[in-house]
Amino acid sequence: MDNFSHRERALVGYDNKDQADSDLSTKQQIAAIYAKVAAYLATNDMTKPLFFDTETTGGGRDDQMIEIAICDSERTLIVDTLVYTDRPSNPEAFKVHGIPPDALIGKPRFTEIQEAIVSLLKSRTLYAYNIAFDVRIMRQSAEKLRLQQVKQICLAKQFANFIGHYSPYFKANRYYSLSKAMAYFGVNHTNAHRAAPDALA
Numbered sequence: 001m002d003n004f005s006h007r008e009r010a011l012v013g014y015d016n017k018d019q020a021d022s023d024l025s026t027k028q029q030i031a032a033i034y035a036k037v038a039a040y041l042a043t044n045d046m047t048k049p050l051f052f053d054t055e056t057t058g059g060g061r062d063d064q065m066i067e068i069a070i071c072d073s074e075r076t077l078i079v080d081t082l083v084y085t086d087r088p089s090n091p092e093a094f095k096v097h098g099i100p101p102d103a104l105i106g107k108p109r110f111t112e113i114q115e116a117i118v119s120l121l122k123s124r125t126l127y128a129y130n131i132a133f134d135v136r137i138m139r140q141s142a143e144k145l146r147l148q149q150v151k152q153i154c155l156a157k158q159f160a161n162f163i164g165h166y167s168p169y170f171k172a173n174r175y176y177s178l179s180k181a182m183a184y185f186g187v188n189h190t191n192a193h194r195a196a197p198d199a200l201a
Helices: 006-012 014-022 026-043 091-097 110-121 131-141 155-163 178-184 195-200
Strands: 050-056 065-072 077-082 125-128 151-154
Touching: 026 077, 026 110, 050 091, 050 131, 050 195, 065 110, 065 131, 065 195, 077 110, 077 195, 110 131, 125 131, 131 151, 151 155, 155 178
Parallel strands: 050 125, 125 151
Antiparallel strands: 050 065, 065 077
């Protein structure tokens, strides 16, 4: 299992990870994802909470996922893959994640790994930073996504309530970026705005 620390992942570099994946055919990548999920489900406690993050072509109702990562509470990285879509990233989204369109060539479509993701998430507690956005993007990238008995918890909301800076404009506690939340706790957020480092954070 991939249990790199932030420092280790920075030293290894995501270009190396993406290059290693690109040496496999799309079918081999899909098979590897299904096999890793199956092995995880066979050997791990099903009550462990999961954490996930996505990178996307943008935040609109037609935008798509281009990367997904899922890890557990022990920082075991279960899923970490780029995702193919023919929809280009908008300029603002590209500034955030820096994933070029050609990096997605030969990667699985989300619909091709959807069943593995659904089986992994079934009956779990699922955490993400701004979870409503990531789940919406997952649904937009899927075919009739059915998340079965998944309890969704938003870490951004939890951090906002923890800080307690009320915004009269939004009539709610102010939200902060994941990087700012990590900085608050003195954690260096290496490789921010790639799915795996954000999920592992």
